[in-house]
Amino acid sequence: MTDAPRIAVAGAGSIGCFVGGLLSAAGHDVRFLGRQRICDAIDAQGLRLTDYGTLDLTAQNLMTSTDAATCLRGADVVLVSVKSADTEAMAALIRAHAPNAQVISLQNGVGNADALRRALPGADVRAAMVPFNVVARGPGHFHRGTSGDIMVEAGPLPDLDTETLKWVQTGHIAAVQWGKLVLNLGNAVNALSDLPLLEQLQDRRWRRIMAAQMTEALRILTVAGITPAKSAAAPPWLIPHILRLPTPLFRRVAAQMLTIDATARSSMWEDLSQRRPTEIDALQGVILDLAARHGRQAPLNTRMRQLIKQAEAEGNGPPGLSPSDIAPRF
Structure with missing residues (x-):
């Protein structure tokens, strides 16, 4: 993996847009795969991110698409942030378009990373836990309402830390x-x-x-x-x-x-x-x-x-x- 990985957000909802937006604002090459209405809003006005403190930034000129091939092809890291019911369908798209990518599940629940591993044999799949809450406040505007750092399954990772978002590795991610x-x-x-x-x-x-x-x-x-x-x-x-x-x-x-x-x-x-x-x-x-x-x-x-x-x-x-x-x- 290169020092500056290409990142695909597979499911540009509240968590995906917030995390991906912070990574993009920090200089990462990020692509967003989402629904048409979300892509249209981001394309029209950028991605505005706010939080419970002083964060208020707008990331502009982002690459968004409703087409999986466009977003996933060439990705080094795929951040999966779809709902649990959509995990298997997203895994099939990753298998088709980014089979060699590192895959990090930012999803709720306890079984999504295992579902991704079953569908992507041989892939580097990591479970992660997002402790904070993000809700949409309008088209292209996502607000983090609670504090906390992302915890991710231990192993080699690119540097994804930003000024306002930290990734903490743990050897006990299932617990x-x-x-x-x-x-x-x-x-x-x-x-x-x-x-x-x-x-x-x-x-x-x-x-x-x-x-x-x-x-x-x-x-x-x-x-x-x-x-x-x-x-x-x-x-x-x-x-x-x-x-x-x-x-x-x-x-x-x-x-x-x-x-x-x-x-x-x-x-x-x-x-x-x-x-x-x-x-x-x-x-x-x-x-x-x-x-x-x-x-x-x-x-x-x-x-x-x-x-x-x-x-x-x-x-x-x-x-x-x-x-x-x-x-x-x-």
Whole structure:
């Protein structure tokens, strides 16, 4: 691999545009494979990136395309950022057009890198964990609402660090991904509430639902022999205890763990808002599959999955439920 690799963003959605945009602004040769509306917006006005702090930059003259061959051919690194359900289809395109590229999965869930490896035998496929939240704020404008560095499976990598985005290698990426999955169970809670994440976290009733859902999942993982690793400032087993703290104490503790701006929302909220299928099956669905495999029940995760599937079917966007609508005992 050359010192200045050509990078293809395979799935120019919120995460792909934000990460790829920062890399392009730092001087990397980046190509974006995306839907027509996203390509058109970037071509017309550039790619604007903002965050919870002072970041506000616009990357201009970017190479975008809806054609896989145009974007993938000649790529040294492919950043896969499609939804989990589209992983196999994207792997087929990579196999056809960039079979020798290093492939890095920036996707939610725990099985996407393995799916890419099965479809791309012999390829250098790396799992990665993106801890922060990015949502679209308008055509060509993507906003990062929470803090954190990308964690990536250890091994030779080009230098992808930028001033505002770091890549941290780990030898325990699977455990880190399980830790992130447990945290990402809160995506559904946020989507169902239709509240900004920061506002939701100020309400102890919502935090208790999040904590109970995580505790339920952690019990299933223990039965399955899976030990999730820390993907945030606190280990997974401690986070439910922090969420249950009285609000004044929670605020003090949380302020030391994570930066969240007032507009941050989950990617699942964005999917419901855009009337797109969510990744509920790659999150709560994985916990429910493990529970069934080991003869256990996960009623709160079951409830979350049912409510998200109902919201998808109705197609009216985030339903704006209350804590008592989801779990009356909270």
